[in-house]
Amino acid sequence: MSAAESSTGTTPGPSPVRTIAVVRHAKAEWSDSSDHERPLTDRGRLDAPAAGSRLAATGLPFGLALCSTATRTRETWRLAVAELPRRPxxxxxxxxxxxxxxxxxxxxxxxxxxxxxxxxxxHNPGVQGITEILAGSAEPEAAALVGRRGFPTAAVALLTFTGPWKSLEPGSATLTEFWTPHPG
Known part of the structure; x- marks a missing residue:
């Protein structure tokens, strides 16, 4: 039996293609409150559901959402997830x-x-950084948009990779899509 075969004698199937949807929080207020407690602006409360609609349009059955504990990210996710057919x-x-x-x-x-x-x-600069660092390759249009626009509030990047989560490392993913609520 080869090392690739399990104890049952069957060969494991191919590794699944995984998708990471990287979302930057929607537009937040600059106020006297702590950075962690900054709420969304009116524009942010409009853009967050649009980001959720973009996520829903992917047709992916997201199984997990990892969200920062900051007020603006929690508000963004609360408004975005309402647009999904199933809450992860x-x-x-x-x-x-x-x-x-x-x-x-x-x-x-x-x-x-x-x-x-x-x-x-x-949050930025982390979300832009992880998108750029993970993307060993990219769809040309998506790469051009990130290069031209940076990673504006309520933007969504889709990255795919194959293998277990523990194998995710710089250059191991493909940037397949980049969307912003205010193109141009």
Whole structure:
């Protein structure tokens, strides 16, 4: 029996293609409150459901959402998830707030392999950084948009990769789509 065969004598199937939807929180107020407690602006409360509609349009059955604990990310997710046909399990993860791309990759490496597709709701510069660092390749239009626009509020990037979550590392994914609520 080869190393690729299990004790039952069957060969494991191919690794699933996994998708990470990276979402930056919608537009937030600048106020006297702490950065962590900043709420969404009126524009942010309009853009968050649009981001949710974009997620729904993918047709992916997201199994998990990892959301920063900041007020603006929680509000963004609450408004966006209402647009999805099925609410994924949501984990409010303190480590996503102010996380570097490396810290975000470490969080994703801990995801259970039963989860195929997930949403990560966070902050810049971390969300742009993780998108750029993970993308070993990219659809030309998506790469051009990120390069031209950065990662504006309520933007959504879709990254795909094959293999277990613990194998996710710089350059191992493909940027397949980039969407913003205010193109141009």
């Amino acid at each position: 399990r949501t984990v409010y993860e303190e480590r996503v707030y102010e996380a570097s791309p490396g810290e975000l990759i470490a969080v994703l490496n801990e995801v259970d392999d039963d989860v195929q597709d997930l949403v990560l709701i966070g």
